Amino acid sequence: MLHITASSGSGPLRDDACSYAAALDDWLATRPAALEAASRPIAAYDQRVAATSTLMGVLYDEGWARYGWPEQLGGLGGDIVHRAVMWDALARHGLPAMALYEHLEVLAPTLVALGDPDFMAEALPRFLRGEQVWSQGFSEPEAGSDLASARTRAVERDGGYVITGRKIWTSWARYARWCLVLARTGTTESRHRGLSAFVVDLQDPGVEVRAIEQANGTDELAEVTFDEVPVGPERLVGEIGGGWRVAMHILAHERGTFGWFRHNFLTREVLDNLSLGGPAGDTLLGNALLDLAAVRASSFAGVQAHAADTVLGPRAAFVKLMLAASEQAVNDWVLASDPDLAVGVQDDHVAVNRQDYLFSRIVTVYGGSQQMQLDTIAKQILRLP
Ligand SMILES: Cc1cc2nc3c(=O)[nH]c(=O)nc-3n(C[C@H](O)[C@H](O)[C@H](O)COP(=O)(O)OP(=O)(O)OC[C@H]3O[C@@H](n4cnc5c(N)ncnc54)[C@H](O)[C@@H]3O)c2cc1C
Numbered sequence: 001m002l003h004i005t006a007s008s009g010s011g012p013l014r015d016d017a018c019s020y021a022a023a024l025d026d027w028l029a030t031r032p033a034a035l036e037a038a039s040r041p042i043a044a045y046d047q048r049v050a051a052t053s054t055l056m057g058v059l060y061d062e063g064w065a066r067y068g069w070p071e072q073l074g075g076l077g078g079d080i081v082h083r084a085v086m087w088d089a090l091a092r093h094g095l096p097a098m099a100l101y102e103h104l105e106v107l108a109p110t111l112v113a114l115g116d117p118d119f120m121a122e123a124l125p126r127f128l129r130g131e132q133v134w135s136q137g138f139s140e141p142e143a144g145s146d147l148a149s150a151r152t153r154a155v156e157r158d159g160g161y162v163i164t165g166r167k168i169w170t171s172w173a174r175y176a177r178w179c180l181v182l183a184r185t186g187t188t189e190s191r192h193r194g195l196s197a198f199v200v201d202l203q204d205p206g207v208e209v210r211a212i213e214q215a216n217g218t219d220e221l222a223e224v225t226f227d228e229v230p231v232g233p234e235r236l237v238g239e240i241g242g243g244w245r246v247a248m249h250i251l252a253h254e255r256g257t258f259g260w261f262r263h264n265f266l267t268r269e270v271l272d273n274l275s276l277g278g279p280a281g282d283t284l285l286g287n288a289l290l291d292l293a294a295v296r297a298s299s300f301a302g303v304q305a306h307a308a309d310t311v312l313g314p315r316a317a318f319v320k321l322m323l324a325a326s327e328q329a330v331n332d333w334v335l336a337s338d339p340d341l342a343v344g345v346q347d348d349h350v351a352v353n354r355q356d357y358l359f360s361r362i363v364t365v366y367g368g369s370q371q372m373q374l375d376t377i378a379k380q381i382l383r384l385p
Pocket residue numbers: 135136137138139140141142143144145146168169170171172221362363365366367368369370371372375
């Protein structure tokens with residue numbers, strides 16, 4: 001068995017994703033205890049977060065989670081294909097979800113590209129090790145689809161900035177240390193040109209995080225208020241007035257490559273529920289598998305584009321639409337296969353299925369609603385008037 005350590009980050013595992021995939025598969029086949037613990041169904045969300053964070057620590061210490069990230073920021077080199085391979089393998093070996101480490105693939109590529117290098121050299125390893133989680137503070141009560149109307153304000157003071165405002169639907173803020181906040185540094189009329197992106201420490205005085213309990217019983221979402229919260233200049237991501245560029249960089253991942261990471265776990269959900277299925281669900285299962293195959297192909301194109309230092313552009317809207325459709329199709333099949341979901345929760349497996357089913361009803365909203373994706377396709381691809 002190949003056992004790698006942090007010091008062995010050179011050679012074939014970094015340069016050749018196939019060697020990395022084979023070595024990782026061998027390691028996962030030994031069933032590390034942290035993988036076993038995170039792979040069982042865990043209904044209590046905070047316990048699921050703790051088990052996943054422990055697994056992240058082990059993956060980091062063994063080296064696996066450091067591949068795909070730059071060496072100067074604590075990684076071991078390679079690119080997004082390594083990360084695509086890692087999460088695919090974890091799902092195949094039984095991990096049911098990325099949970100709040102989804103933000104590793106939504107936020108971290110942008111933080112690495114546009115964040116302060118010294119700050120990120122400290123922060124990225126802590127994220128990868130499962131010690132400090134990040135959240136994304138874009139949406140506001142009056143600014144969701146129309147993100148350019150965000151009103152949270154950042155004012156220059158004493159060489160840094162002071163942030164005041166209110167964000168909502170901030171995933172995992174309750175568990176996060178950091179929030180990437182889109183704030184207004186220009187006039188309201190300047191719309192997207194007057195926005196800047198800042199990293200805010202959610203433990204600072206003036207920050208209040210209020211968890212929002214969802215219909216499925218989890219507390220993934222939160223409302224976050226900022227009352228004159230100071231941030232140093234090293235917490236600016238990109239440039240002043242460059243917040244829209246930061247947001248678009250993030251959305252390119254949230255729409256274009258995220259489908260790869262999430263669809264692996266939807267496939268896991270199918271595998272974990274196959275024993276429930278009966279002939280009545282065959283058509284639904286067929287639909288779900290077809291949708292998953294479409295997401296796999298289209299999102300891998302997104303992964304390859306990012307590996308080649310380019311992006312899918314407006315075509316990422318298709319990936320986002322197909323991902324949402326596949327998540328609903330998988331969960332339609334689970335519900336048809338397990339009527340217990342609707343009448344009562346009997347064990348953790350059913351409880352998690354119920355949470356996943358209810359969550360699947362809102363996946364057409366995050367990262368830009370279904371209507372906004374259709375709007376992108378109509379205007380930017382089909383050039384409709
Ligand atoms: C599970 C989940 C996780 C989320 N996580 C985060 C997060 O971590 N960070 C964050 O910042 N936000 C997050 N969000 C918020 C999400 O980005 C917003 O909900 C989304 O952008 C829609 O904004 P809104 O809720 O204000 O709805 P609105 O923008 O008010 O839209 C309401 C309805 O009107 C439609 N609509 C609006 N404008 C148009 C238009 N021009 N043309 C056609 N239809 C239109 C929309 O499609 C929608 O159906 C999350 C949301 C969900 C559901």
